[in-house]
Amino acid sequence: MKLTVCVVLLVVLVLLLPDESAGWWRRRRRRHCSRVNCAWGNWGSWGACTAQCGATGTRTRTRIVATHAQCGGSGCSGSSSETQPCNRGCPNGTPSGPRCICTGTGFTGTCCNTDIDECRDGSHTCNSEHGVCTNTEGSYTCRCDTGYAGDGRTCISTNAGTGWQRVSGGLKFVSVGRSGVWGVNRNDQIYYRTGTYRDEASAGSGWVRIDGALKQISSGDNIVWGVNSNDDIYIRQGICWYSPGGTSWRNIPGKLKQVHVSPTSNQVWGVNSGNNIYRRTGITASNPAGTGWQNIGGQLKFVSVGRAGVWGVNSNDQIYYRTGTSGNENVPGTGWERVSGSLKLISSGNGVVWGVNSNNQIYVRAAACPPTYELVAVNGNNKCLRFSARGDRKNYQAASLTCRGQGARLVVIKSAALDTFIDNRIRTTYAAETWIGLDDLTAPSSQYRWSDGSVLGARDFNDWSRGQPDTIYREKCVEIRPQFSYHWNNHHCNLLKNYICEIGARPGTSQGSSWYRIGGSLTGVHISSSSNQVWGVNSANNIYRRQGITPVSPKCEG
Incomplete structure (x- = not known):
């Protein structure tokens, strides 16, 4: 009883104590509470950007308190959200x-x-x-x-035909030219295709055995060249309309493993067993056999000459073009230009080149200039020029229309180098008055304008003869006049004269366009530069001719 009374009295006493005494008591109780600071949780994922792209969007993310402050701990600092730019950029703009x-x-x-x-x-x-x-x-x-070459923006017909026609017989090598279609079989026996002399577009009617033995052959213009198994060189003589198979073989001094003659010029190139390159010199209309051999620098295993220039392949099947020979077969050229691609055999036509690779795949390449045009490189620029034939004389307007009909124009001469080249060409061929693309036919009077629309300015290059242009006779069109030392002269536009057309070289360089695959499989292919007709043979010695090729009329300067 006494103990119970004592406890009750003690409680009453505590309740009656002053506030200071109560605080002391509470402080004694808090000594058992641990201090805890506030702590943030992890940031959440970024929200969506306010802009899809560009530079002004923002995005926001948030976080929540993971641990609140306790027992006098410090509160959380910083914001519960943050915002940043979210420029997604413009990868395509x-x-x-x-x-x-x-x-x-x-x-x-x-x-x-x-x-x-x-x-x-x-x-x-x-x-x-x-x-x-x-x-x-x-x-x-x-x-x-298919059938056109270029970069896709400029497309020019390669005249590559439409398909292959199987021709009876068996040959390991075939050639087509103005002398017709000639070939040799696996036994080096020689054959001429009847009905193809001067008719290259014909499939012919049969094969005629020709005396002799050759391993490789090439058809020219009233002449055929070939080499035998001993690399001896021969030409076929006596070829004409009444004797298309010729009359006899004549040995030509020298040794070549491969020879090629162009049917448009009868120019001849070849290579020997050491892959040295040779060009026949002294070839004229009266002496198509020539007089000697000129060694040309470089190494090739196969060479071909045609209106598209001189082309060849080396022992690694690398392709080369001889600079300065496109449209100008009568010159040795100035150097070899490496051409993309890989071929084991190549053949130069008129504005186009054909070849086959090591897999017997067939390729064609449009040359820098279209058929009948020649490539002229002046001051780093390529032009394709066509000089009219000796007897092809027209008045100024008709000449201009003829050029435009070919996608060309009368020649524009804005440099001394081009003017000199043209003067020399005229001087050494037909030597006659020749229209160029310069006239005074549009207002204002006495202002001469080129066929490309540009005006001949006072400071521009010109080659006027002394006292020209005059106005006394109302002469409006400009010629190159041999009587005035091949200087320019204004003359009456209705007079008949020779003329020169020009067209821009095809995309690329003097090497022409890219290679284009032609369907089929051939071990050898040959194109005639006088007609662009194509014949070939496959690995089984089957013979094929390309169908659908439009005949090309070669340029004639005589």
Whole structure:
């Protein structure tokens, strides 16, 4: 009883103590509470950007308190959210506010992420007639239709025909030229295809055995060249309309393992067993056999000469073009230009080159200039020129129309180098008055304008003869006049004169366009530069001719 009374009295006493005594008591109780500071939790994921792209978007993320402050711990510092720029950029355009500028990118849309199909909407620059447009992401590519060559924006016919026709017989090598189609079989027996003399587009009617034995043969103009198994060189004489098979073989001094004659010029190139290159010199109309051999620097295993120039392949199947020979077969050229691709055999035509590779795949390449035009490189620029034949004389307007009908124009002469080249060509061929593309037919009077639309200025190059141009006789069209030492002279536009057409060289260099695959499989192929007709043989010695090739009329300067 006494103990219970004592406890009750003690409680009452505590309740009656002053506040200071109560605080002391509470402090004694808090000595058992641990101090805990506030702590943030992890940041959440970023929210969506306020702009799809561009430079003005923002995004926000938040966090929550993971541990609150306790027992006098410090509170959390910083914000529960943060915001940052979220410029997604414009990988296909230029940032502009909350969007992208797509001009010139090939894409469209707010963020330039939708591809434009230029091929479908017609905004491409591929050739409208013979170009093929293929859409790619952000762009497009151009190529030319089969039978056409170029970069897809410029497409020029390669006149590559439409298919292969099997011809009876068996040959290991075949050649076509103005002398007709000639070939040799696996036993080195020689054959001429009847009905093909001066009719290269004909399939002929049969094979006639020719005396002799050759391992390789080449058909020219009333002449055939070949080499035998001993690398001896021979020409076939007596070829004419009444004796298309010729009359006899004549040995030519020298040793060659391969020889080629151009049917447009009868120029001859060849290579020997050491892959040394030779060109026949002294060839004229009266002496197509020539007089000697000129060694040409370089190494080739096969060489061909034609209106497209001199082309060859070396022992590694690398391809080379002889600079300065396109449209100008009568010169040795100035050097060898490496051409892309790989071929084991090559053949030069008129504005086109054919070849086969080590897999017997067939390729064709459009030369720098179209048929009947020759390549002229002046001051680093390539032009294709066509000089009219001696008897091809027209008035100024008719000459201009003739050039335009070929996609060309009367020649524009803006440098002394080109003027000198043209003067020399005229001087050494037909030596007659020749129209150039300069006239005073449009207002204002006495202002001469070139066929490309440019005006002949006072400071521009000119080659006027002394006292020219005059105005007394109302002469409006300009010629190169031999009587005035091949200087320029204005004359009456209705007079008949020779003329020169020009056209820009095909895309690329003097080497022409790219290689284009032709269907089929051949071990050898040959094109005639006088007609662009093509014959070939396969690995089984089967003979084929290309169908659908439009005959090409060769340039004639005589």
